[in-house]
Amino acid sequence: MTRELRCQVCVIGSGAGGSAAAATLAAAGRDVVLLEAGPHHDPSTFDQRETTMMPRLFEDGGLTATRDQSMAVMSGRGLGGSTVHNTGLAVPAPRPVLERWAEGGGLPLGVEGFEAAQGEVMRRLGARVVDDDEINANNRVLADGARARGLEFIIARHNRERCSGCGYCMIGCAYNKKRNALFAWLEGAVANGLRIVVDAPVDRILERGDTTHVRGRDLQVQAEEVFIAASALRTPLLLRRSGLGLRSVGTNLRLHPFAPVAALFDDRIAAWRGVPQSVLVTGDARFFHGGRGGWILMAGAAGPAATAAFVPGHGRDVAQLMGRYERLAFGGVLLHDEGCSSVRGRRDGRPAVKSWPRGEDRDGLVAGIRSLAELYFAAGARQVFLPFTRRPRVNSPADLDGLERLPFRPYDVTLSSVHPQASVPMGAGRDAPVLPDGRVRGARRVRVADGSLFPGSVGVPPQVAIMTYGMLVAQVMLAEGSS
Ligand SMILES: Cc1cc2nc3c(=O)[nH]c(=O)nc-3n(C[C@H](O)[C@H](O)[C@H](O)COP(=O)(O)OP(=O)(O)OC[C@H]3O[C@@H](n4cnc5c(N)ncnc54)[C@H](O)[C@@H]3O)c2cc1C
DSSP states (O other), rough: OOOOEEEEEEEEOOOOHHHHHHHHHHHTOOOOEEOOSSSSOGGOOOOOOOHHHHHBBBBGGGBBBBBTEEEEEEOOOOOTTGGGTTOOOOOOOOOHHHHHHHHOOOOHHHHHHHHHHHHHHHHHHHEOOGGGGGGHHHHHHHHHHHHHHHHOEEOOOESBOOOOOOGGGGGTTTTBBBOOHOOOOOOOOOOHTEEEEEEEOOEEEEEEEEEEEETTTTTTEEEEEEESSSSSTTTHHHHHHHHHOOTTTTTTTBBBOOEEEEEEEEEEETTTTSOOOOOEEEETTTTTHHOOOOEEEEEOOOOOOHHHSSSSSSSHHHHHTTTTGGGEEEEEEEEOOOBEEEEEEEEOOOEEEEEOHHHHHHHHHHHHHHHHHHHHHHTTEEEEEEETTTTTEESSGGGGGTGGGSOOOBTTTTTESSSOOOSSOOOOTOOOBBBBSSSSSSOSOOOOOOGGGGGSOSSSSSSSHHHHHHHHHHHHHHHHHOO
């Protein structure tokens, strides 16, 4: 039997953006229904095993990849979306990036308004600088190497409180110490009357007269306004299935490709223990100054399965390397990407992502890999493992000669992404799929409220900026007096 609900606003997707939008609307007294495709995960059942938690918390069990399977693209499924299993970095979007976005009309309330709202998001997340004794050896070697090479770095802020440092953040915090979207937004929103329906994947949206119909499996919602926040991979698919928006929806996708680099040290590193990512090497991040280009060098979340999957090599090579797992530092290059990737729907409704770094993105990744390898050697590494199939390991900085000439086609280089964004960008131009008030161009009462909205690549871990967009799109609607 199909269940029917009515409300003023229906929000689809409960991750960083959707939960911020829903909470903002509920706090203003709107009658809001939040539909989430996945379940409500109970942290007391999180068992700290990658083999059971990846399938539970991630879309496609963590196996989503680009169409040609050359790059893993991971995101979450369940109440709180990807904020449930993210690593807790709370980093506001840098001002030069915001200035660039504002020029194109892609920033609600302008740069100052956005920065003030990011400050509010940071407070809600309880973001704090990681304490010195929380910086594990995997991050300390990054700081040591950056100092030796004269590269700037920062100790990041995180949304975790009284953290035990068990290190399993990426498969959900069993101690429930992450101030994720459930804490920061949804708990208070339920007290303000927010209704949440989980296990409720939305199939399509129909605008009819003054009402918008949201149709899912065994569920129909009639709403005056709809906010889509199903993530940068799935919001474009929902729009397309619903016949809403420009043809360009999904074509501006950015992925923040991440190139893994590992390094063998004499001393114990135990990269899987402690706060996974606390040191961000920003010395090569040109976007911090000019709004575009460059990369961040950072640690990777180093659980045994994730490390084995992403260290270079195959079979016996990986087995041997994992035999020295205790002395292995694990990090990577996070690129501020400029080139376009795209996402469309497969027949089975899942996303077909097309992406491979070319031109300046390719050059940036190669230069970043070199920079991180040099940094690890400067910190005392014996051997460095690169993501190139043609040169998986190097024994000294001199072995890095000629990296730029190595093949860089799909499958020649290991890459992954956990930050899909910018697939339905906001802007003032006629070709922007979303208007500056968050409304989908061509639709009357459907807005977007997630990472899809970014006009381009943000460069830093995106949850703070995504929550800010979610909150601001809701505020803009409230200021218009709609609903
Ligand atoms: C392993 C990992 C580590 C990360 N670490 C960090 C970090 O430390 N700091 C940081 O800033 N960022 C981090 N991120 C990224 C960050 O968590 C995401 O960018 C952010 O949560 C995305 O927000 P969103 O609202 O766009 O989508 P999501 O948070 O992914 O939420 C989308 C939600 O929509 C639901 N949904 C999808 N389709 C439908 C549908 N048809 N109907 C109903 N619901 C639907 C999904 O189930 C999901 O719950 C990490 C991501 C990953 C995967």
